[in-house]
Amino acid sequence: MVNLHDIRYVRLGTPDLDSAIKFATRIVGLQLVAREGSMAYFRSDKVDVRGDTRDHTLVYFEGDPREHYTGFDLRNPDDFNHIATEIERAGHPVHVGTEAECAQRRARRFIRFQDPTGNNIEVVERPFHSGPRTFLSRDAGITHFSHIGLRTRNPTADETFWSQVLSARTSDWIGDAPLMRINTVHHTLALFPSTFAGVQHVNHQVEDIDDIMRSYYFLKEKGVRIVFGPGRHPSSGAVFLYFEGPDGMVYEYSTGVRHISAAEETTHQPRQFPFSPESFCMWGSRPDIPEFRSGASASRHPPGPTNLGHEEPSFD
Numbered sequence: 347m348v349n350l351h352d353i354r355y356v357r358l359g360t361p362d363l364d365s366a367i368k369f370a371t372r373i374v375g376l377q378l379v380a381r382e383g384s385m386a387y388f389r390s391d392k393v394d395v396r397g398d399t400r401d402h403t404l405v406y407f408e409g410d411p412r413e414h415y416t417g418f419d420l421r422n423p424d425d426f427n428h429i430a431t432e433i434e435r436a437g438h439p440v441h442v443g444t445e446a447e448c449a450q451r452r453a454r455r456f457i458r459f460q461d462p463t464g465n466n467i468e469v470v471e472r473p474f475h476s477g478p479r480t481f482l483s484r485d486a487g488i489t490h491f492s493h494i495g496l497r498t499r500n501p502t503a504d505e506t507f508w509s510q511v512l513s514a515r516t517s518d519w520i521g522d523a524p525l526m527r528i529n530t531v532h533h534t535l536a537l538f539p540s541t542f543a544g545v546q547h548v549n550h551q552v553e554d555i556d557d558i559m560r561s562y563y564f565l566k567e568k569g570v571r572i573v574f575g576p577g578r579h580p581s582s583g584a585v586f587l588y589f590e591g592p593d594g595m596v597y598e599y600s601t602g603v604r605h606i607s608a609a610e611e612t613t614h615q616p617r618q619f620p621f622s623p624e625s626f627c628m629w630g631s632r633p634d635i636p637e638f639r640s641g642a643s644a645s646r647h648p649p650g651p652t653n654l655g656h657e658e659p660s661f662d
């Protein structure tokens with residue numbers, strides 16, 4: 347069993363790095379910490395929230411917008427020496443990061459493999475902590491990068507892989523979609539049925555409901571497409587707002603997510619929610635997100651230069 351500790355980063359390809367940087371800073375409100383050639387690094391952690399401040403939590407790189415990578419660290423860094431064997435034994439070929447790739451991840455070592463759907467997963471050993479205080483680029487109230495939605499072509503196979511190999515536990519299901527935790531947070535990843543692999547949404551936690559509502563009006567004024575919310579998830583209890591970013595990626599702000607404590611680990615019983623709008627929002631907001639709408643995932647296509655389908659706001 348690979349005991350994951352927390353999510354560290356997502357790396358997203360984009361054909362237009364300059365626009366992605368503008369969006370990540372001016373709209374989402376992240377701190378641009380480095381631009382190195384074809385890569386841009388962003389931070390999000392307020393130092394007093396997680397106990398450490400991750401070197402970076404998002405990277406945009408020039409490349410295919412369908413190419414995504416998600417990094418996790420280990421509860422016990424010493425495990426790094428044997429996890430590749432375990433993952434390969436489970437039938438998933440492992441790539442050991444080169445020196446240059448490790449430098450890009452700001453970690454001593456890392457490995458990469460794919461879940462059954464084909465999502466690129468990385469596990470890093472002793473990733474870098476950042477000394478300087480985070481200085482976010484707008485007052486969005488972000489406290490930290492918290493979770494991702496991942497696409498799944500086979501929820502049963504992926505849930506089995508994530509739980510049996512990567513130590514994730516299912517907190518709740520919405521239809522076939524498991525919301526899975528790797529620490530006390532209700533979910534650090536959620537697997538949503540789709541027709542292709544990749545990250546489905548990127549979540550940042552904000553301080554409180556006022557930040558959700560302030561961003562709701564801010565995003566509307568900036569012409570950003572709001573795709574769900576404001577609302578409250580009945581599963582995790584979090585108040586949320588989803589909006590569309592570059593290359594069709596969905597971003598989320600949320601606050602108030604439920605924790606399942608160590609004491610509750612043995613008694614927590616996952617709940618089955620039906621796949622309906624009410625299971626995503628208890629206030630009545632309707633998602634304009636294909637993977638959150640019943641039966642809509644089949645019509646969704648991966649992002650690409652020919653099917654972005656609408657003009658993107660410039661955020662200048």
Ligand SMILES: [Fe+2]
Pocket residue numbers: 493494495547549598
């Ligand atoms: Fe989410």
